Amino acid sequence: MKLGNSLLTLAAGLSSVLAGSVGEVHYPTLFRRNGTEDLQSFKGAVLLKNGEQTSCEVALMYSTFGFVSAACLDYTDTSAKTLNSSTTYEVAISSGLTSSYGRFKASKVTPNPGYDPVSYANNIALVEFESNGSEFVNYIASWRQDWIEFYYTRRSLSNAASSTWNSPATTMYNAQPDLNACAQANSLFMYNQKDLICNELSTPSIMNASCSIPYASIYGVNDPNAAVAALYSHSAVHNDGSLCGNEKIYNYFIVMQNYVHWAMSIMGKKAPVFHTRIPEYTEVLDPSYSMIIPKSSVEGVAVYAGDLYHLGATISQASDEKDGGLSPGAIAGIILGLLALLALLGYFIRKKLKERYESNRVRRWWFFGRFEKEEKPEDAGPPMADPNDPQRPSTYPVQF
């Protein structure tokens, strides 16, 4: 079959290219987009603490590194500066949706130095884990403007000890959130919209089917590819409600792209990221990148984060402090900012649709994973073509 062949070609191209940099690579993970069933082509992972599964998914990069929410780790103090060294972490990895790849001990977890356990700013950590000797690569989607659709997953195990996976909850969801409502419920979102994705989606918890909880990961779909883009960070519940109650809940996901260079600084190697090659593409090179940390939280809104299956440890009730730091001028500024963001979004969507439907030229897709910004556009190798394009080249030399 033609598509099958092109997938194989793509896979072969990827593994040969990656083999040079990270040794034997058997599991390239970029696949043609075809609805959420595409997710069966990806490895997924869940963080285990002291042998028990958490609600936290790990966004895999390599067979030994992944991102996880920093709020999912255990600390000895509320300032989250010191990890509780008695907690043991493992990463359970699924191959496709339900088959098990293995369960691996974490050798090191590193919360982002800017992680703020009050606002949940920079709620991200790097987990390093053992491998069984086989290497694989999973891509992080690193250019938000690319994403024309979103896949959501919540993976879980029916038995952590034997690494038996449930069929994950998956959905495709593309509706625009009410940005104003998302910002009113959470100061962090108000100031850091480019780093967060907000929505009201939920799926029944494996712990209690009458309680719905947020999804765990978001994949950015960038026709014809998809890659993991964001991880669940925290939820804001109106009227100091609970996650399982009837109050209005907004969920926030941290977009990983601006933390890639921080991860590289710890991994000591390039990160496998994926984005289209368009002139507007920029990346945050600063490993100490931080969100803007709000001074106060929103009154009457409870904030939850971390392992939602064992909430006691990670709940952070918003303080009763009024969000008094905002003058009417600042509020007007924020509203203007929101409008500008909407306009920008509109611009990109229009541009993307235009590109999508009028292009009879080869569409260009690009891989990226460099430390340096100096690389000139023409140095980065030939484009990957749309598999549907009859003029596409038959091989995909991809430079990493």
Ligand SMILES: *[C@@H]1O[C@H](CO)[C@@H](O)[C@H](O)[C@H]1NC(C)=O
């Ligand atoms: C998309 O997935 C469906 C269901 O798995 C399958 O029947 C169909 O052939 C796929 N289409 C392509 C273009 O891969």
Ligand SMILES: *[C@@H]1O[C@H](CO)[C@@H](O)[C@H](O)[C@H]1NC(C)=O
């Ligand atoms: C650290 O973790 C252990 C085991 O999970 C727990 O018993 C202990 O209370 C924790 N210490 C602190 C300071 O939270």
Ligand SMILES: *[C@@H]1O[C@H](CO)[C@@H](O)[C@H](O)[C@H]1NC(C)=O
């Ligand atoms: C590692 O685990 C995977 C999945 O179980 C398996 O396919 C692979 O052969 C294993 N590699 C080694 C070196 O054991």
Ligand SMILES: *[C@@H]1O[C@H](CO)[C@@H](O)[C@H](O)[C@H]1NC(C)=O
């Ligand atoms: C399950 O969730 C529902 C809805 O919040 C709650 O009323 C019920 O007490 C929960 N059951 C258990 C066993 O926690």
